Amino acid sequence: MHRRGAGIAAIKNKNLAQARYKDKGTEIAEGQVAQMAKQMETFKVHLENFASQHKEEIRKNSEFRVQFQEMCASIGVDPLASSKGFWAEMLGVGDFYYELGVQIVEVCLATSHRNGGLIGIEELRDRVVKSRGKKSQDISIDDLLRAIKKLKVLGNGFSVITCGRSYMVQSVPGELSMDHTSVIQQAQNTAYVTVSQIKKTLNWETERIHRALDYLVKEALVWTDDQSSETQYWFPSLFAGAMNASS
Amino acid sequence: MDRFEWVDFSLQPEESNVISQTGVALYDGPAKSRVLAVPLSLVVLTEEQPSGFAKSAKIAVHFQKANSGKAPGPVASSQHDYIRLSFRNSGEVEFYRFFMEQLRERRWEKIVPPADPVSGVGARNRPGIMGIERSIQHKQRNMDMNISQSFKDLRMLMEKAKEMVQLSKTISTKIREKQGDITEDETVKFKSYLLSMGIADPVTRETHGSGDKYFTELARQLAAVLEKPLQECGGIMTLSDVYCRVNRARGMELLSPEDLLNACEMFEFLKLPVRLKTFDSGVMVLQLLSHSEEEVVKQTQILLEDKESLTAEELAQQLGLSVILAKERLLLTEKMSKACRDETVEGLRFYPNYFVTK
Numbered sequence: 172m173h174r175r176g177a178g179i180a181a182i183k184n185k186n187l188a189q190a191r192y193k194d195k196g197t198e199i200a201e202g203q204v205a206q207m208a209k210q211m212e213t214f215k216v217h218l219e220n221f222a223s224q225h226k227e228e229i230r231k232n233s234e235f236r237v238q239f240q241e242m243c244a245s246i247g248v249d250p251l252a253s254s255k256g257f258w259a260e261m262l263g264v265g266d267f268y269y270e271l272g273v274q275i276v277e278v279c280l281a282t283s284h285r286n287g288g289l290i291g292i293e294e295l296r297d298r299v300v301k302s303r304g305k306k307s308q309d310i311s312i313d314d315l316l317r318a319i320k321k322l323k324v325l326g327n328g329f330s331v332i333t334c335g336r337s338y339m340v341q342s343v344p345g346e347l348s349m350d351h352t353s354v355i356q357q358a359q360n361t362a363y364v365t366v367s368q369i370k371k372t373l374n375w376e377t378e379r380i381h382r383a384l385d386y387l388v389k390e391a392l393v394w395t396d397d398q399s400s401e402t403q404y405w406f407p408s409l410f411a412g413a414m415n416a417s418s
Numbered sequence: 419m420d421r422f423e424w425v426d427f428s429l430q431p432e433e434s435n436v437i438s439q440t441g442v443a444l445y446d447g448p449a450k451s452r453v454l455a456v457p458l459s460l461v462v463l464t465e466e467q468p469s470g471f472a473k474s475a476k477i478a479v480h481f482q483k484a485n486s487g488k489a490p491g492p493v494a495s496s497q498h499d500y501i502r503l504s505f506r507n508s509g510e511v512e513f514y515r516f517f518m519e520q521l522r523e524r525r526w527e528k529i530v531p532p533a534d535p536v537s538g539v540g541a542r543n544r545p546g547i548m549g550i551e552r553s554i555q556h557k558q559r560n561m562d563m564n565i566s567q568s569f570k571d572l573r574m575l576m577e578k579a580k581e582m583v584q585l586s587k588t589i590s591t592k593i594r595e596k597q598g599d600i601t602e603d604e605t606v607k608f609k610s611y612l613l614s615m616g617i618a619d620p621v622t623r624e625t626h627g628s629g630d631k632y633f634t635e636l637a638r639q640l641a642a643v644l645e646k647p648l649q650e651c652g653g654i655m656t657l658s659d660v661y662c663r664v665n666r667a668r669g670m671e672l673l674s675p676e677d678l679l680n681a682c683e684m685f686e687f688l689k690l691p692v693r694l695k696t697f698d699s700g701v702m703v704l705q706l707l708s709h710s711e712e713e714v715v716k717q718t719q720i721l722l723e724d725k726e727s728l729t730a731e732e733l734a735q736q737l738g739l740s741v742i743l744a745k746e747r748l749l750l751t752e753k754m755s756k757a758c759r760d761e762t763v764e765g766l767r768f769y770p771n772y773f774v775t776k
Binding site: 203204206207208210211213214217218221224225228235238239242243246247248249250251252253254255256257258259265266269270272273276277280283284321322323324325326327328343344385388389391 | 568569571572573575576578579580581582583585586588589592604607608611614615617618632656658661662665666670671672674676677678679696699701702740741742761762763764765766
């Protein structure tokens with residue numbers, strides 16, 4: 172154990188040492204890019220090995236895909252950012268999700284005249300699986316959510332709304348407030364709501380209920396049915412879910 | 419610590435390797451020793467002891483009393499009710515996560531029928547339902563072992579990827595603090611490494627200059643490929659539409675949405691005849707340079723006067739456009755004061771702006 176130096180000399184030495192470290196820092200930075208290049212090559216080899224053994228499994232096993240995605244996220248890597256990325260090129264994860272994205276857009280476009288651009292995620296999944304035909308692999312809700320997350324950058328208004336036990340996917344631009352989503356949740360089991368039903372369960376004033384419902388009608392998310400004693404407000408986007416629930 | 423038993427290193431049929439971590443020492447209570455396996459059913463409490471200056475991270479595991487008739491272990495009896503696992507080669511957090519998961523699942527409580535000791539050959543010859551059940555279990559066990567092998571490989575891969583991320587962070591910090599005098603050339607290389615790894619980096623993100631060869635070439639390709647379809651569509655197409663068309667045409671090696679966006683953002687810089695436009699609503703489109711907004715507004719105004727009023731759906735039908743684009747046209751016409759809106763429960767309808775004209 173040696174005593175640290177004292178006095179002006181010590182300060183001067185310390186400054187000198189710091190300057191030297193800084194220079195070293197510069198050196199290190201330059202060297203590090205070269206080092207990274209080398210490490211990239213090694214990593215590529217590892218990834219190639221991994222791909223040769225597990226590429227099929229990623230395509231076929233949705234649970235494995237989830238693990239893969241979560242691990243990437245935890246280390247700060249986005250395997251879907253670019254088709255030029257290693258992950259897409261060697262593991263083929265890119266093509267899987269990007270193609271899914273195309274199919275999601277097409278399903279939403281095809282159904283939006285009916286449901287106003289709002290679709291339940293289970294219905295979306297069923298339709299996408301059907302459109303994939305015979306080669307349809309295990310498509311999970313997680314797969315859809317990740318593909319949609321990527322689609323958002325295209326400015327198409329894609330967003331995912333949590334609705335009770337499941338999700339709704341909105342594919343047109345438009346703001347749905349919390350009041351609106353509460354009404355949608357109310358309608359989940361039967362696919363429709365009435366004013367008195369909302370009053371009973373959510374305890375809102377009539378004015379507030381009508382404001383929410385009128386907006387939904389205006390945005391074509393809801394159809395009105397005046398044939399019963401009280402007007403029923405139906406959500407075409409919830410039809411599929413309600414039918415499954417009752418069967 | 420007397421809860422341990424000596425066991426064979428190979429896995430029993432109902433056991434699967436969840437996680438192995440090298441460099442873990444087991445301490446009997448506060449002391450140090452070496453031991454082997456313990457049934458998880460005896461665990462009553464676990465706690466994490468994070469690493470300190472000269473101490474490695476540890477997990478303390480508390481047990482209840484052992485069942486009588488348990489196989490002999492290294493210590494016949496111990497005054498301590500807990501052990502500590504010392505992680506000398508790191509990996510404590512992950513191990514703890516898996517450990518807790520296994521404790522939660524309590525797989526040892528799930529009833530697994532006795533395994534057929536003569537593996538596949540015997541199972542095939544057994545008749546009846548028992549035989550079928552056994553072969554299903556056998557397949558399941560194989561699949562579990564395969565899957566756990568895949569997860570193991572995956573974890574190893576991620577460890578290596580993590581190193582790359584760390585290195586890139588160091589370099590990026592140096593660039594930001596201007597401590598490293600990195601040349602233009604090296605910056606370009608660095609950015610391409612980030613792209614390959616899928617690492618988002620705000621520092622290098624902004625500069626979309628000549629260095630982005632990939633996006634430049636992609637932009638030129640897209641402009642060439644899209645010119646005709648755009649003309650056929652009236653000079654304008656939503657970005658989602660473009661994404662679908664381009665990828666459907668490619669079939670393989672599809673473009674990511676971000677790739678498409680980044681390439682489109684270069685159109686102006688490269689002086690290509692196609693441009694990316696973002697409307698107030700957030701909708702993004704590609705339009706031909708020749709596509710004039712004044713023309714569009716004039717055309718819409720004429721249609722409005724002709725039909726007296728129009729909704730986005732009606733206009734879409736008239737012009738053979740998508741509803742989203744038709745809506746944008748009406749909104750643009752309104753912005754130029756040539757149309758007025760009428761918002762009711764029935765929807766959004768536009769009228770010619772008589773306040774200005776009459």
